[in-house]
Each structure stands twice: as C-alpha cells, then as structure tokens.
Amino acid sequence: MHTFNVNGKSVSTDLDKSLLRFLRENLNLYGSKDGCSEGACGTCTVIIDGKKTKACVNKTSKLDGKNIITIEGLTKREQDVYGYCFANAGAVQCGFCTPGMVMSAKSLLDVNLNPTREEVKKCIQGNICRCTGYIKIEQAILDCARYFREDLPIPALEDNPHLDMRFTRPDAIEKALGTGVFTDDIYLDGMLQCKVLRAAYPRAIVKKLDLTAARKHPDCVYIATAADVPENKLGHIVHDWDVLIAEGDTTRYIGDGIAIIAAKSLDSLDEIMSLIDIEYEVLPVVDTIEKALADDAPSIHEGGNILDVEHISRGNVDEALKNSKYVVTKTYSTPYTEHAFMEVECAVAKPDGDGVFLYTSSQSIYDEQREICRMLKLPPEKVHIQSTLVGGGFGGKEDMSVQHHVALMAYITKKPCKLHLTRQESLSVHPKRHPMEMTVTTGCDENGRVTGTKALILANTGAYASLGGPVLQRACTHASGPYNYQNIDVVGKAIYTNNVPGGAFRGFGVTQSCFAIESNMNLLAEKVGMDPYEFKYLNALKPGDTMPNGQIAGPDCAIKRCLEGVKDAYYRNPKNGLAIAFKNSGIGVGFPDEGQCILSIQDGIIHVRTSAACMGQGIATMTMQMVGETLHVSRDQVFVETPDTVRTPDSGTSTASRQTVFTGEAVKRAAEKIKAEFEKGKTLADLEGQEFEGIFSFQTDPITSDKKNPVSHVAYSYSAEVVELGDDKKVKKVTMCSDVGTIVNLTALEGQIEGGVAMGIGYGLTEDFMIDGGYLKVKYGTLGLLRSTQMPEVEALFTHADGKTPYSYGAKGIGELATIPSAPACQMAYWRDDGIFRTELPLGGTPYKKKKEAR
Numbered sequence: 001m002h003t004f005n006v007n008g009k010s011v012s013t014d015l016d017k018s019l020l021r022f023l024r025e026n027l028n029l030y031g032s033k034d035g036c037s038e039g040a041c042g043t044c045t046v047i048i049d050g051k052k053t054k055a056c057v058n059k060t061s062k063l064d065g066k067n068i069i070t071i072e073g074l075t076k077r078e079q080d081v082y083g084y085c086f087a088n089a090g091a092v093q094c095g096f097c098t099p100g101m102v103m104s105a106k107s108l109l110d111v112n113l114n115p116t117r118e119e120v121k122k123c124i125q126g127n128i129c130r131c132t133g134y135i136k137i138e139q140a141i142l143d144c145a146r147y148f149r150e151d152l153p154i155p156a157l158e159d160n161p162h163l164d165m166r167f168t169r170p171d172a173i174e175k176a177l178g179t180g181v182f183t184d185d186i187y188l189d190g191m192l193q194c195k196v197l198r199a200a201y202p203r204a205i206v207k208k209l210d211l212t213a214a215r216k217h218p219d220c221v222y223i224a225t226a227a228d229v230p231e232n233k234l235g236h237i238v239h240d241w242d243v244l245i246a247e248g249d250t251t252r253y254i255g256d257g258i259a260i261i262a263a264k265s266l267d268s269l270d271e272i273m274s275l276i277d278i279e280y281e282v283l284p285v286v287d288t289i290e291k292a293l294a295d296d297a298p299s300i301h302e303g304g305n306i307l308d309v310e311h312i313s314r315g316n317v318d319e320a321l322k323n324s325k326y327v328v329t330k331t332y333s334t335p336y337t338e339h340a341f342m343e344v345e346c347a348v349a350k351p352d353g354d355g356v357f358l359y360t361s362s363q364s365i366y367d368e369q370r371e372i373c374r375m376l377k378l379p380p381e382k383v384h385i386q387s388t389l390v391g392g393g394f395g396g397k398e399d400m401s402v403q404h405h406v407a408l409m410a411y412i413t414k415k416p417c418k419l420h421l422t423r424q425e426s427l428s429v430h431p432k433r434h435p436m437e438m439t440v441t442t443g444c445d446e447n448g449r450v451t452g453t454k455a456l457i458l459a460n461t462g463a464y465a466s467l468g469g470p471v472l473q474r475a476c477t478h479a480s481g482p483y484n485y486q487n488i489d490v491v492g493k494a495i496y497t498n499n500v501p502g503g504a505f506r507g508f509g510v511t512q513s514c515f516a517i518e519s520n521m522n523l524l525a526e527k528v529g530m531d532p533y534e535f536k537y538l539n540a541l542k543p544g545d546t547m548p549n550g551q552i553a554g555p556d557c558a559i560k561r562c563l564e565g566v567k568d569a570y571y572r573n574p575k576n577g578l579a580i581a582f583k584n585s586g587i588g589v590g591f592p593d594e595g596q597c598i599l600s601i602q603d604g605i606i607h608v609r610t611s612a613a614c615m616g617q618g619i620a621t622m623t624m625q626m627v628g629e630t631l632h633v634s635r636d637q638v639f640v641e642t643p644d645t646v647r648t649p650d651s652g653t654s655t656a657s658r659q660t661v662f663t664g665e666a667v668k669r670a671a672e673k674i675k676a677e678f679e680k681g682k683t684l685a686d687l688e689g690q691e692f693e694g695i696f697s698f699q700t701d702p703i704t705s706d707k708k709n710p711v712s713h714v715a716y717s718y719s720a721e722v723v724e725l726g727d728d729k730k731v732k733k734v735t736m737c738s739d740v741g742t743i744v745n746l747t748a749l750e751g752q753i754e755g756g757v758a759m760g761i762g763y764g765l766t767e768d769f770m771i772d773g774g775y776l777k778v779k780y781g782t783l784g785l786l787r788s789t790q791m792p793e794v795e796a797l798f799t800h801a802d803g804k805t806p807y808s809y810g811a812k813g814i815g816e817l818a819t820i821p822s823a824p825a826c827q828m829a830y831w832r833d834d835g836i837f838r839t840e841l842p843l844g845g846t847p848y849k850k851k852k853e854a855r
Contacts (some may be wrong), residue, residue: 002063004066016059017059032100032178033342042097042100045104045127047106049067071099071177082105082106086173087172087173087176088140094130094341095180096341098176099177102178105141105144112145122789128787132754134754163811166745167624183348184346190415193417194409198256199256203286205251207279208278214272220261223260226246228408229244235464236367237469253464253499254776262409286300289495307469309494312477312549327442328441328520331440333438334436334512339506348417351410352382355378356372356384356407357385358372358407360386363654365613365643368385372407376411384644386645388642393616395505395508396430398653424779428776431462431505436457436458438513441454449538450524455516459475462498462500471508472494473589473703477712478584479517480547483521484541484553488548488549507820510581518579518580523837533578536563537563540559540560551709554805557716557801562580562720565720570722572724573725575725576829578723581821582717585658586657586700596696597609597623598694599673600692608627610666612663617654617815622663622664626671660811661812665808666694666695671694700713719739721821730792731792732792733795736757736818736821738799740811740812742800742808742810753796756814756817763819765842
C-alpha cells in the first residue's frame with residue numbers, strides 16, 4: 001500500500017499507475033490534463049514537495065510520503081488571482097495547457113514574488129502552448145506576482161461588451177482553473193474503453209484477421225471490423241477514407257484502422273489487441289510524389305494517384321514573361337508539419353434510443369453528424385452531437401479521427417464508450433500540413449513592375465483526400481501574392497501517396513505558396529537593384545486594383561498601409577527580413593458558405609445559439625461583442641451556448657478564417673431584429689421565450705469562372721512582417737502590421753498574432769515532421785515546437801483602409817493570416833545575413849538547424 005498526500009488529504013492505494021491517471025481516474029481530479037503522457041508537454045504539471053513535476057511520468061508506487069498539490073488544491077486567494085490575471089492578460093485561448101501553466105507559475109511565485117520576465121520564461125519552458133506564443137502567459141504570471149506581492153483586490157470584469165475593446169473571454173477563468181470540461185474529462189457509468197488496431201505497414205494486403213483468441217479475453221466486450229460498418233467509405237468531401245480496412249483489402253497508411261476493441265478496462269486493451277492474429281502481404285510503398293506519378297505506379301485509389309488538378313489562368317503569362325526585363329525561376333520545397341494541438345483526439349458516445357449521442361471536440365459538430373449518419377445509415381435526428389471545450393485545432397480536427405469509431409462501438413454495444421488516442425496515435429492518424437514542391441517563375445520590367453507569374457505546385461496529399469482539393473485551390477489562388485499584376489498561370493496537382501494524409505492546417509496552403517512567391521519577389525528586387533521594401537510597396541495592391549485572380553481589390557484593402565506600418569522596423573537593421581501576405585475570409589470560389597445564429601430570450605438572458613466551433617480563437621467572445629455592439633446590453637445579459645446539433649443551427653466549419661465574418665454577421669442580423677423590438681419600446685422581459693434568427697450567406701464565383709472580374713472571396717485580410725535577427729543569429733524580434741478591418745477584441749487579436757508568429761517561425765525554422773518510407777520518425781517532444789525561452793519579442797500593429805467590408809461591422813479574419821508571412825520573412829533575414837538563398841523549409845544552416853544543410 002502506498003500512502004501520500006493530495007491537496008491536504010491522505011490517500012492510500014495499492015495501484016501502481018501514473019500519477020496523472022490516478023488523479024483523473026481514481027480521485028476524479030480532472031484539472032491535470034493528458035496532453036502526451038510522455039513528459040514532453042507539461043499539461044499535467046503538479047507540485048510535489050514544493051517542486052513542479054509532470055504527473056504523467058511519476059508512478060504512485062514512488063510517491064510514499066510525498067505532498068502533492070494539483071490545480072484543485074489552490075487556495076481561494078490563489079484561484080482568484082490566477083483566474084483573473086490569466087483571463088485579463090489574454091493568456092487563455094484553447095485553455096488545455098493553462099492549468100499546467102498555472103501550476104508552473106505557482107512553483108515560481110511560491111518562492112519568488114518579484115521575478116523577471118526571463119525567470120518566468122525559464123519557469124514555463126517545460127510547458128508547451130500551441131495557441132498563445134507564451135507572451136501573454138508570461139505577462140499573466142508577472143501580473144499574478146504583483147497581485148500577490150501588493151495584496152491587490154480582484155477587479156470586476158468589463159461589463160459592457162462592444163467592438164474595438166479589450167474584453168475578457170467568458171470561458172477563460174474556468175479553463176485557467178481546470179474546471180472547464182474537455183471530452184476526456186467525461187466519465188459515464190458503465191463506460192467501455194476503446195482502442196483501434198492500426199495498420200502495421202503503410203501498404204499491405206490484410207491477408208488474415210482472426211479475432212478468436214482476443215474475443216475470449218474476459219474483459220473484451222466487442223471487436224468491430226469492416227463487416228460491422230453499414231457504410232465503410234467516409235470523407236470530408238471525397239468519400240475515399242475507409243472506416244476500417246477489411247480482410248482482403250489493402251492498407252494505405254499506418255494510421256488505417258483495421259479493428260476496434262471495446263473493453264471493460266483501459267488496462268486490458270493492449271493485452272486484448274496482442275491476441276488478434278493478423279497476417280499481411282507487404283507491398284512496395286508509394287511514399288513520394290515521383291513514385292506516385294511514375295508510369296508503372298500502383299494505384300492507391302481506384303481512380304489513380306491524382307486526387308485533384310487545379311488550373312488558374314489570367315492574361316497571357318507566356319507573352320508577359322517573354323517581354324520581361326528580368327525573370328527568375330526557382331523550385332521551393334516545404335515539409336509536412338504537425339498541428340500539435342495540446343488536446344489529443346477524444347470522443348465519448350452513448351446509445352440514445354435507436355441512435356447515438358456524442359460528446360466531441362472538433363471544428364464542426366455538423367460535419368461529424370453528417371459523416372456518422374452516412375456511416376450508420378441513420379437520419380440526422382438519430383445522431384445528436386454536443387461539443388465540449390476544444391483543446392486546439394488549427395485545421396487538424398476537421399476530419400474524422402475518433403468520432404466515427406466510438407459512435408460505431410456505442411451503436412453496436414448499446415453501452416457508453418470512450419476512445420482517446422495516445423499522442424503517438426494522434427501523430428500517426430490525423431492529417432498534416434501538405435508538403436509541397438513549387439516551381440515558380442516570376443518576371444518584372446526594368447522599373448520593377450511585376451509582369452506575371454507561372455507556377456507548378458505539387459502537393460503530397462497522402463493516403464486520403466481529406467481537404468487536399470481545397471488546400472490546393474488556396475495555394476494556387478494565393479500564389480500570386482497580394483500584388484497588382486494580371487498575368488498568371490498556375491497549375492496545381494494533389495497527389496496520393498502512402499503517407500499520412502495532408503489536410504487543413506492554419507494557412508490552408510497559403511503558407512506554402514507565400515514562401516515561394518515572396519522569395520521570388522526578393523530575387524527580382526535584387527535583379528532590378530531595388531530595395532525589397534520599395535519593390536513590394538511599388539507592386540502591392542491598393543483599393544480598385546485588379547488582383548491576379550481577376551477580383552477587384554475592395555475598399556477595405558490596406559496592404560500598402562501594412563507596409564507603411566512596418567517601414568521603421570524594416571529599416572532599423574540592414575539585415576532584417578520582410579514578407580507580405582494575404583488570406584481569404586470564407587470558403588469562397590463558388591462553394592456555398594453560410595453563417596447561422598439564433599438569439600433566444602430565456603429568463604431575461606439573451607442566449608447566443610450557433611454551432612461555430614471555438615478551438616481557442618474566441619467565438620463566444622466575438623459573438624458577445626457583436627450582440628453588445630448592436631444592443632448595448634451588459635455582460636451578464638448574454639450567454640453563449642455550447643454547440644449542439646439539437647440547439648444550435650449549422651454555422652459551418654471553423655475553417656478558412658470565416659467565423660468572424662459569417663457567424664459574426666449572422667449574430668448581428670439576429671441582434672438587429674431584437675433592436676427593432678427595443679425601438680418599439682419592448683424590453684427583454686417582453687420578449688421572453690422568443691427566438692430571433694440571423695442567416696448570412698455570400699455567393700462567390702468558382703475558380704474556373706470566365707467572368708472579367710470574378711469574386712473569389714467575400715473579403716481578404718493583409719499583413720506585413722519584419723523579422724530581426726540578434727547577435728546570436730536567432731530571431732530577436734518580429735514586427736507585424738495587419739489589416740483585419742474593424743478590431744473586435746484587441747487582446748484576443750494580439751494573442752492570435754503572437755501565437756501565429758510562434759507557429760510561423762516554427763514552420764520556417766524549427767519544425768519538421770519526419771516520415772521515412774511511410775513510417776513516422778518523430779515523437780511529440782522532437783517536433784521542434786518553440787518553447788517559451790525561444791520565443792522572440794513580438795510587436796503587433798494594426799491598420800485598416802478608409803473603406804470597410806459591409807459585413808460584421810467591417811471585421812475580417814486573422815487566425816490564419818497571423819502564421820503565413822513568418823517563414824519567408826525569416827528566409828529573407830538569413831539570406832541578407834549570410835548570403836545563402838534557401839529554398840527549403842525548415843531553413844537549414846541556422847542556429848535552429850545547424851546540422852541541416854542550407855539549401
């Protein structure tokens with residue numbers, strides 16, 4: 001028997017399990033989160049005998065006599081201070097890492113109430129945050145120190161939400177203190193634990209699948225195979241992804257599921273899995289674009305190895321390049337990268353009459369409902385989905401990962417089921433950022449005016465379609481950069497291989513093509529003999545210009561003002577790097593796109609009902625501020641409901657930087673209906689029980705439109721970024737000036753910039769998702785994610801044009817834009833520093849990648 005103290009109470013157990021699992025499963029203390037169970041991420045940080053430690057790597061058998069404090073063990077004063085300061089500083093986005101950050105902060109402030117920022121950085125360097133870029137977390141800890149040191153009272157939160165203000169997000173305190181509910185925090189009576197048997201080889205025929213011995217295990221309740229699945233082909237857009245690979249069929253990547261086990265105990269799953277008798281016929285792996293396009297290549301799917309071909313052509317690019325004074329051609333290569341969201345995939349399902357009910361954490365409950373309905377051949381009313389808090393997404397939670405599998409098991413067993421991936425499973429299963437090979441030719445005249453661009457973009461889309469088509473489209477439509485010229489020819493191909501699928505990732509293909517076009521622009525500037533800033537400023541779009549895709553730049557276009565905003569920062573050092581970028585808001589290019597919201601009055605409170613998923617970006621905050629701006633109501637008069645397929649209307653996927661525009665406008669339209677009632681003299685009490693619906697849709701033109709000036713997207717956001725290296729040749733400071741139209745929440749906006757910069761610098765300099773022959777050669781701790789001690793200073797500046805978009809009070813998206821220009825800005829900085837023009841990410845020959853050749 002092992003006896004130790006948890007939050008002041010003596011605990012005894014004869015179990016030998018990780019402290020993290022013991023806290024969560026045996027003591028029902030869910031504030032410590034399971035982000036990796038590898039000791040790498042810090043989400044499970046607790047304090048043992050006064051020292052911070054990771055609960056996942058400590059066994060209960062080694063804790064005799066120890067005193068343990070978890071996030072639940074904070075005093076009332078500590079809860080008040082940490083909750084307020086983290087919320088007020090904007091240190092909370094998805095919130096999954098935050099309790100661990102708070103506990104690391106406590107370990108410092110318990111012994112030092114006057115720390116420097118460098119001491120704070122060092123304190124949390126063992127804790128990863130994928131959302132914030134650490135800066136606001138550091139400030140929150142410094143604020144906590146001041147509140148403790150000076151015994152300051154806790155102020156009230158801002159009372160009147162409106163636009164262009166600093167407004168504390170409504171879910172921040174519960175996330176900071178670990179009381180907010182994520183899917184893995186849900187435990188139901190009689191709940192079965194599930195696990196998926198994955199493919200042992202990226203390409204192999206499943207010759208034999210014998211479950212006899214496994215089914216005899218006393219803890220085994222059911223093992224499902226493809227024969228149990230009513231409809232075995234799913235997919236976000238293209239139905240090419242097998243729910244389970246059947247006996248006799250061929251695996252396409254190592255994340256493929258072959259069987260799903262439901263067991264009475266989590267500890268029995270691996271033992272049951274080891275009893276499954278499976279035989280393979282291993283086949284040659286098609287792991288590169290070159291192999292996939294070879295004449296004798298085996299077909300990964302029935303239709304061949306090309307998922308999609310996109311072609312954008314405007315003007316006469318061949319003639320333009322022929323007559324150009326200067327022309328440059330370069331080939332650029334970008335890698336797979338991993339979303340590395342802090343919360344790994346998890347879903348809980350239970351029977352609901354003759355259907356199923358699911359708790360999930362994804363980027364669209366309606367996407368989940370649609371795919372699960374297809375799989376089970378059920379009507380939508382038989383599949384009820386409710387979202388919990390979502391611990392980060394960045395595009396990586398748009399596809400099915402666990403939801404369909406756990407729904408199947410609950411439907412079959414008629415029992416509650418949970419399926420929670422390990423971190424390594426997560427790395428193996430969900431889609432990544434597409435690797436791309438891009439050959440780009442760009443020309444200009446003798447005065448530096450860009451004349452045209454021709455490009456071939458090859459995207460490795462991996463084993464399944466996911467969102468490979470739309471990502472390729474966006475890479476192509478943005479391959480011109482935010483410049484004023486009208487001759488362009490871009491061909492893009494998305495190609496199947498036996499690698500992990502490529503899918504949605506913050507930037508959605510534009511991170512890749514921006515790296516290529518910005519680098520080409522720098523080479524042209526050198527040929528002309530112009531300073532890169534002057535070259536970009538000369539060619540940058542202004543309102544009324546015709547974009548290379550034919551769309552007229554709207555009155556809200558302010559890319560030149562973005563450049564003006566970073567001009568001083570750029571010229572501060574002759575070796576500074578500069579890049580500019582733009583990113584669409586909304587799905588666009590001819591696809592239907594709609595935002596929906598219902599505002600219902602219940603007990604004098606305005607309930608905001610929309611399915612728009614918040615992965616940390618602050619949907620609830622945005623909708624509250626839209627309501628407040630329209631109706632001038634107080635914080636406590638607005639309540640934002642959890643996404644629920646029964647209660648909240650479909651507002652589309654949280655993707656394509658669309659929710660601020662589409663859901664924001666839908667909320668505004670619903671609120672305007674209430675405003676009309678107010679203007680008649682009615683009050684909320686008079687409107688009790690009534691519902692007010694807001695719908696916003698916007699028609700765009702397809703990518704193949706032959707209109708002179710097609711409208712590809714409802715709006716674009718713009719940014720310019722300067723990267724400055726320090727004496728140690730590492731990034732010292734980043735200055736970004738962004739045009740996002742009307743500012744909704746300044747604190748949240750800064751947080752998106754800081755977090756986006758962290759992810760963008762990682763993409764450019766440190767992150768690499770290594771795959772060899774279809775097999776992963778990486779773990780969470782070796783992804784190259786930036787730590788607090790590596791994060792540079794970030795100055796976030798904002799500007800806007802004289803005009804605005806007519807929707808959502810002129811607000812535009814920022815989530816994706818914040819990441820896009822960092823890699824090319826870094827490329828230019830290192831080129832100016834050492835004279836090596838690099839065309840491959842992550843950049844080699846830097847202090848971050850010393851062993852990688854600079855090429």
